[in-house]
Amino acid sequence: MNTNLKNAASLFLWVAALLFTGFLIGQMTQPGITDWYQALNKSALTPPDYVFGLVWSILYAMIGYCGWAIWQTQQSTNTKLIFITQLLLNFIWSPLFFYFNQVLLSLIVILILICLVATLMRILSKNQLLLAILLTPYFLWLGFASYLNAFIWLYN
Template sequence: MSTAPSIRAYRSEHDRRAPPRSPRRDSAARSGVALVLFLVIAYGVAAFGSLSTIDNVDGWYAGAEKVAWNPPNVLFGPVWTVLYALMSIAAWLVWRRRELPGAKAALGWYVAQLALNAIWTPVFFGAYPLIGGAALWIASGIIVALDVAVVITMLRFARIRPVAAWLLAPYLVWILYATTLSFGLAVLNG
């Protein structure tokens, strides 16, 4: 009889320290709807960005001096299509564990980086005809903030669902590359 309280005390202490388990409360339908919403939001950001690129890619950007490592324009669409899908899946995986400590903050960082992603394109492409080279420098500042926000998002996602952080790795690589393009264009055309 003397061992029973100590076992209960150990279990109680162990339960307080152990991270909460992720209950599977979400129905398959609700989870599927959530994934679709994450995809719709990400592709909505893409559509918003494309509004400012449509006229400007063949306009001022076509005649702008570019760095030697600038890819052909045809590459951007397919790359971003894949990246937005990976980003959405990563966020959805974290959302599915939203009851874990830190999950809501991680999703907050995801939203913050998505907002920075959404404003970079209109500033870079759309503001250039209005304010010239200053737009390229402002956009370069925004993309550096985006780089930082994505790193923080990845670190936060890794605590909740490591695979979600890894799904953002290609996105981070691409935006770091895009950062060099942005600064290159600012230097050459600003």
């Protein structure tokens, strides 16, 4: 198999793995979304439910590309560790919030997640500016999601 085909296949696997994991997490947390979450006092800025699935699908595809590129460009072990850690925190946020209803703990997790993504963006901006730019929508969405999380914590 030639190098271009291997790279395309590995990129596809990265993106597909993140999208599939996001889908599984969504399925696991769906009961909490349809029951518990609907009964909460939410910010007037809370988008309709379908927006979250659409936005996260796009973001997971971008995060998958960034993860693939980090491994392809032989980034440092520290950069890879930050990437994996932020990804794990991302994956545990939804179950914490929607399944276990741990609003404050999920707020703490998302604030740590924002710090990790900002650190990752800063590191990548030095030698992989495109990756840092691709992570910007993710960083901004996390900021918005933390506002929504904080609103729920304060008003419920």
